[in-house]
Amino acid sequence: MQVQFKDVTMSYGDKEVLEKINFTIPEGKLVSILGPSGCGKSTTLMLISGLTYPSNGQIYFGDKEVTKQDAVKRKVGMVFQNYALYPHLTILENIMFPLKMEKMPKNKRKERALELARLVQIEEQVDKKPKQLSGGQQQRVAIARALAKEPSILLMDEPLSNLDARLRIEMREEIRRIQQETGVTTVFVTHDQEEALSISDEVMVLNEGAIQQNSDPITLYHKPKNRFVAQFLGTPVINTIKVADHPELLNRLRLSEIMKPEVQSIGIRAENIKVTTIESEALLSGIVNHVSRVGKDTTVYIEVNGHSLVATNLGVIPEEGTMIHITADIEEIHLFNFNGKVIELEAVK
Amino acid sequence: MEEVNHKETPLMTKLFKARKKSETETVKDSNPASKIAVYILLTIGSFTMLIPFLWMISTALKSPAEAVAMPPVWIPQIFRIENFARAFEVAPFGRYFLNSVLITSISTLGELLTTILAAFAFAKMKFYGKNLLFTILIATMMVPGELLIIPNYLTISKLNLINTYSAMILPYLASVFSVFMLKQNFESVPNELYYAAKVDGTSDFKFLWMIMVPLSKSAIVAVAILKIIGSWNSFMWPLIVTNERLLRPLPVGLQAFTTEAGTQYELLMAASTIVIAPMIIIYLFLQRYIIMGVAKSGLKG
Numbered sequence: 053m054q055v056q057f058k059d060v061t062m063s064y065g066d067k068e069v070l071e072k073i074n075f076t077i078p079e080g081k082l083v084s085i086l087g088p089s090g091c092g093k094s095t096t097l098m099l100i101s102g103l104t105y106p107s108n109g110q111i112y113f114g115d116k117e118v119t120k121q122d123a124v125k126r127k128v129g130m131v132f133q134n135y136a137l138y139p140h141l142t143i144l145e146n147i148m149f150p151l152k153m154e155k156m157p158k159n160k161r162k163e164r165a166l167e168l169a170r171l172v173q174i175e176e177q178v179d180k181k182p183k184q185l186s187g188g189q190q191q192r193v194a195i196a197r198a199l200a201k202e203p204s205i206l207l208m209d210e211p212l213s214n215l216d217a218r219l220r221i222e223m224r225e226e227i228r229r230i231q232q233e234t235g236v237t238t239v240f241v242t243h244d245q246e247e248a249l250s251i252s253d254e255v256m257v258l259n260e261g262a263i264q265q266n267s268d269p270i271t272l273y274h275k276p277k278n279r280f281v282a283q284f285l286g287t288p289v290i291n292t293i294k295v296a297d298h299p300e301l302l303n304r305l306r307l308s309e310i311m312k313p314e315v316q317s318i319g320i321r322a323e324n325i326k327v328t329t330i331e332s333e334a335l336l337s338g339i340v341n342h343v344s345r346v347g348k349d350t351t352v353y354i355e356v357n358g359h360s361l362v363a364t365n366l367g368v369i370p371e372e373g374t375m376i377h378i379t380a381d382i383e384e385i386h387l388f389n390f391n392g393k394v395i396e397l398e399a400v401k
Numbered sequence: 402m403e404e405v406n407h408k409e410t411p412l413m414t415k416l417f418k419a420r421k422k423s424e425t426e427t428v429k430d431s432n433p434a435s436k437i438a439v440y441i442l443l444t445i446g447s448f449t450m451l452i453p454f455l456w457m458i459s460t461a462l463k464s465p466a467e468a469v470a471m472p473p474v475w476i477p478q479i480f481r482i483e484n485f486a487r488a489f490e491v492a493p494f495g496r497y498f499l500n501s502v503l504i505t506s507i508s509t510l511g512e513l514l515t516t517i518l519a520a521f522a523f524a525k526m527k528f529y530g531k532n533l534l535f536t537i538l539i540a541t542m543m544v545p546g547e548l549l550i551i552p553n554y555l556t557i558s559k560l561n562l563i564n565t566y567s568a569m570i571l572p573y574l575a576s577v578f579s580v581f582m583l584k585q586n587f588e589s590v591p592n593e594l595y596y597a598a599k600v601d602g603t604s605d606f607k608f609l610w611m612i613m614v615p616l617s618k619s620a621i622v623a624v625a626i627l628k629i630i631g632s633w634n635s636f637m638w639p640l641i642v643t644n645e646r647l648l649r650p651l652p653v654g655l656q657a658f659t660t661e662a663g664t665q666y667e668l669l670m671a672a673s674t675i676v677i678a679p680m681i682i683i684y685l686f687l688q689r690y691i692i693m694g695v696a697k698s699g700l701k702g
Contacts, residue, residue: 103596103600123600124599124600128600130596130597132597133593136591137597139616140612150600150602153603153607198600201602
């Protein structure tokens, strides 16, 4: 179901966790809420679930306002980081629990639970207790339980954080598969950008209680709206260079005179840095500080005027200690104004 | 309360021994000499605790002369099993037994009910003045029990409840200590479980009975055991609030063996053996829950 927030504010005492946020989660999509810890992403999830109510603003499920309705009325399904399975019940009983609360007849309940166990591929474990299962299996059970009552929306609060790296990748593919098979609108909270970018239809980046950007993963990465988003996404972190430290940049970028005073810094992703032999074409020049090779990846650290830049995609690997001239395509360079907002390229040309 | 402690200790020792044993078992490389030393110490300790019990059982089988003989006779010449039957003739122990069962079971169930509800409220619910209220409750634990006898008596008599079962049950339907203990246990249940249950459609009340209580089984059983023992052995209060012989529980009934002419020790001990037997049996059955409660301090979700 489509979920819409209208001017939702949430404060605990004097502390405002979310400030007048507005967004729409389209029906049938998998949307990630991404942000550093303490940015309000879990609060947002709790507000969608109806486990907590906003201090101000309205929440809509479809066309219906649900601001004051509880989790049961909203019919949400929820998956927690620590699985939150009922330890004293078997897997099957765990999956049946929400149906039991709905007073579904017992045989129907069992049938539905087994169907879900098959969907999440744990049908052989249904008679075990949660403790006998691995973390990944427990998370599968938690998903099955959340899906049991055919929720209007499936909410996941950092569901993969307790799993080891390999299992995390496996489970995130599973979540994507299950989401697409069931078509349930899903909100997925995470602090892991890779997780968010890899499985979501849309990513909502949150910081300090405000939405920074809400778009599909590719746009988010290539067209960040501000410096926070640019820096939060991507490994290694995007190189940012302050214009104040390199006044020559503005001329080399061939910016119009009107634009020049607005640019506070520029950002170039590590993979977009290129080497050029012609010094006049270069944006910056620097000394190769260190070259690190890990498997197929080579990372070059370049020292420019006391700042370190990272490049990962240089065609020819320079030797340590040599001077190189670097540049990047103008489309790959992000210009930030003094508020940290991106200055659109169209405006620049 | 003193009596309670007496009868509890030997079992506590056993429990302690059981735990100790499992600990030493896990430490495989500890050297045999220290292991032997530990066992000798524990054996001495538990034997010391067992002496009153053995003395009670042995006296229960003695003749009146042997019971007061000096130096003490440890093993009676003839085992007088008939002492048990005679003890039953002196006083209506069948009735006392029923009274004890009635009082103990109702006050235990009542206390569990109030404790579970209160502990849940303090552990998981949000309400105004929660911490203040809890502090006040905890503060009442500092008031000695003896001090409460007079105000409690006055209350009961104003309510016209003297000489009723209610008089013996009512003041013991709640226990701050139990609330405190269970609250700690309830708090260890992760909040996510509460949220999950909420999302699954349980009310607070259903969550408490369907999730919280089964998860805290060990702690609840531990609270129940303490209550059962305390209630079964209580002497002073029932003695004060009852005049009617037939209403009295077993420990008060034991007075029947103390007459103006002296105390019939062999019969008193025979009756005492019968009085504490149910407690030992209950304890043996439920002690694994206590060990579980101690061992499983943290709850992984």
